[in-house]
Amino acid sequence: MTPADLTDRIVRYGDLVPCRTAFIDAHTPGSDRKENFTIIGGGVSESPDQHVHIAEPHGFNIGAAGQPPHCRNSLHSHRTAEVFFVLSGRWRFFWGRWGDAGEVVLEEGDIINIPTGIFRGFENIGTDYGMIMAILGGDDAGGGVIWAPQVIEDAQAHGLVLGENGKLYDSKKGESLPDGVGPMPVLTNEALKDYPEMTPMQVVGYGVRRYLDMAALSQDTPVKVIGETGIIRDKPGFEVDLVTRSSASETMHSHDRASVLMPVKGHWRIRWEGGETTLAPGDTMSVPGGLDHSAVPSMTGEATLYHIVGTDDPAGPSWLS
Incomplete structure (x- = not known):
């Protein structure tokens, strides 16, 4: 690459390649219409179908989520930072073991730095397709996604199983867990004690800034x-x-x-x-x-x-x- 040629380092919005089977909730009603994008870095997708636009490590990952109105991303956590800014639409972010510890609504340009170690989800509450851009800490983004137990249980009822290897298997496609690979363990009640229920003041007061x-x-x-x-x-x-x-x-x-x-x-x-x-x-x-x-x-x-x-x-x- 010469300095004059940076074409491979530019990803146009219109050229983004979506993945509709990126995560365990891809078949779960209410979450089954979302599109995930991995723009820079390996991302945290659980699907081999995920397209990576720029694979070069940067020390962080850049991704995006595109969702029609009333579509949500299920409760999950990360071991590294997760920062979102709203590119388009109106979005509700919520958190806690059951998603009811607090919530905040973000508009275009607003940014949220979500604490590590809490379950979080988000929903497009606008009237049109919306897009949020994500920054995840680390080249491996903390080794993947940690799902709230009910998300894994709901997904199994709709044909998707997450293996302990971090990969998805879709029974609707005739897939099953390979020999020697067990299902991803569901967090125990004891383990769940490490995921605090943070107040709106803790999350919004510190981690949200308005455009x-x-x-x-x-x-x-x-x-x-x-x-x-x-x-x-x-x-x-x-x-x-x-x-x-x-x-x-x-x-x-x-x-x-x-x-x-x-x-x-x-x-x-x-x-x-x-x-x-x-x-x-x-x-x-x-x-x-x-x-x-x-x-x-x-x-x-x-x-x-x-x-x-x-x-x-x-x-x-x-x-x-």
Whole structure:
């Protein structure tokens, strides 16, 4: 790859390849219409059908979930950070053993840093197909997904079994667990004690930031949304900044590792030595480490983008610990 050719590091929204069998709840009514996308990194999909757009390790994963109205993602947990921002639609995030410990509604551009170690789910409560973008800590994203026991039990009733090897087997396709592979164990009551019921104040007060508030803070310089000095103070193995029209700069700069640009509003012109491209909302671009580049709006009107770069912090339990 030459600096002028970064085509393979740009994933256009319209080119995203969905997987409709990514997780154990793919047949469960209410969750059976969702689409999952793995954009950067291996992701946490349990299906061999999942397409990976950019496999290169970045120290974190980028994915997305697309869902029609009233479709939900079942209760699960991760061992590393899980951060979402709303690209389109209106979304309800809920958490707790049964999903009733608390909830919050997020609009376009809003961001949530969900604590490790709690069960969480989300639902599109808008009127149209919606998309949320996800950042997961670590190259292996903590080794996969931990499901609330009822999710595994419900899935079995609809033909899907998760093996202890982390792979899905679909009885509707004539599949069964291979010899020597048992089903994924359901968490015991004793193990469930390690998954706390956090209050709305704990989750929303600390981990949620509203788009308009962040944009107002990003006047002269980008606002650090997540980081050791961020407005969400956390060190999950990556940092997230929000760049606006007023805080964007034509000045070329680089990072010592690959960084990711994800527009939320407007069109952005990305320049580097020997090349340039334009990104629109929903597009994702990985900029190689050490490459001088700049990002500025290419048209008038509202323009914001999220910028993600890895850090040397371990991608383990985040601010809950």
